[in-house]
Amino acid sequence: xxxxxxxxxxxxxxxxxxxxxxxxxxxxxxxxxxxxxxxxxxxxxxxxxxxxxxxxxxxxxxxxxxxxxxxxxxxxxxxxxxxxxxxxxxxxxxxxxxxxxxxxxxx
Amino acid sequence: xxxxxxxxxxxxxxxxxxxxxxxxxxxxxxxxxxxxxxxxxxxxxxxxxxxxxxxxxxxxxxxxxxxxxxxxxxxxxxxxxxxxxxxxxxxxxxxxxxxxxxxxxxxxxxxxxxxxxxxxxx
Numbered sequence: 001x002x003x004x005x006x007x008x009x010x011x012x013x014x015x016x017x018x019x020x021x022x023x024x025x026x027x028x029x030x031x032x033x034x035x036x037x038x039x040x041x042x043x044x045x046x047x048x049x050x051x052x053x054x055x056x057x058x059x060x061x062x063x064x065x066x067x068x069x070x071x072x073x074x075x076x077x078x079x080x081x082x083x084x085x086x087x088x089x090x091x092x093x094x095x096x097x098x099x100x101x102x103x104x105x106x107x
Numbered sequence: 108x109x110x111x112x113x114x115x116x117x118x119x120x121x122x123x124x125x126x127x128x129x130x131x132x133x134x135x136x137x138x139x140x141x142x143x144x145x146x147x148x149x150x151x152x153x154x155x156x157x158x159x160x161x162x163x164x165x166x167x168x169x170x171x172x173x174x175x176x177x178x179x180x181x182x183x184x185x186x187x188x189x190x191x192x193x194x195x196x197x198x199x200x201x202x203x204x205x206x207x208x209x210x211x212x213x214x215x216x217x218x219x220x221x222x223x224x225x226x227x228x229x
Contacts, residue, residue, distance in 0.1 A: 001169070034215035036152075043202060043219035044144075044152065055217070087152055091213045094166050096142075096154040 002027050002090055006099035012107040017078045021102045023071045023088035032092035033071045035064055038101075039084045047086075048073065078104075109133040109218045111203045116223030119193055127223055129186040129203030137161070137181040140212035143188050145199035146222075155201070156188065159212040171197075193227045200224050 003026040013019050023033065031051040036044040046055045048064035051071060061076040075082055083106055088099040115127040129141070142157040156177040158165040165177050176189040186203055200222040206214030 032213075036216075038152075043221055044216070045219075046215060046217050049207070049215045049217075089152070089154075089215065091215055094213060095168050096157070096213065098152040098154065101151045 001095055002029060002093050002097050004088055004090055004097050004099035006086075006088055006102050008102060009100060010103040010105070012105055013078050014107045015078055015080055019075045019078055019082075019104060021073045021086055021088075021104075023066075023073070023099050025069045025071075025090055027093070028068050029090045029092035031067050032090055033064075033066065034089045034091065035062075035073045036087045036089065037082075037084045038087065044087065075104075109205065111205060111218060111220035113201060113203050113220045113223035116201065116225045118226045118228065120229050121194060121227055123193055124189070124191045125193060125225060127188040127190065127201055127203075127225070129220060131184045131186065131203075131205070134205070136179075136184040138208060140206045140209075140214055141179060141186045142204045142206065142214070142216060143177065143186075144202045144204050144216065144219075145197075146202070147196075147199040150199075153199075157206075157212060157214070158186070164212055190225070193225075195227050198225060198227050 005024045035048040038044040052064045085101045085103045110132045112130045140159045143155040156167045158177045174192045178187045202222045203220040204216035205218040
């Protein structure tokens with residue numbers, strides 16, 4: 001199985017900060033890496049698919065990059081509504097697997 | 108509007124069975140692969156199982172293989188998860204999720220239900 005490792009597991013940031021979360025895969029997954037945001041008590045929401053494609057309706061301050069085994073999610077100018085937990089997920093190989101999550105909270 | 112509504116969760120003793128259902132609406136159900144994803148209390152997301160549009164392809168996480176069975180009814184727009192030999196570690200919120208319109212079914216999850224809680228405890 002492909003293991004997905006996110007770092008950091010948590011971070012504290014201020015409104016307006018630029019935040020970067022990384023996701024590392026144990027095998028080459030080409031561009032088949034997706035990012036989700038989950039707020040407390042809510043279902044996850046797709047932000048980025050296939051490494052760098054912004055899902056419809058997601059603000060442009062979110063961006064994704066990378067390929068192969070190393071990927072990033074960047075939030076430019078963090079907003080109050082962005083405080084949440086973020087997960088990466090690969091869909092190159094079965095079983096589909098998620099990273100352990102990165103909790104972004106207020107400094 | 109895409110809607111996915113899960114039901115069937117509850118408290119069940121270890122070793123017993125439960126069947127989850129997901130009612131889909133707002134889209135052409137048999138155009139899409141469907142998946143179950145779970146989240147144990149306070150933990151991360153775990154893909155459980157997925158099935159392609161015509162039930163010809165499906166798979167499971169190793170943790171549930173041989174115990175859980177995914178199925179779909181394209182005439183009624185329902186997705187199911189039959190869960191047998193339940194264990195305490197199966198305790199989780201189970202989400203139904205839909206992928207994008209695609210020929211493949213190894214997917215990302217574009218739409219999610221609100222989940223149904225399964226608690227396995229004596």
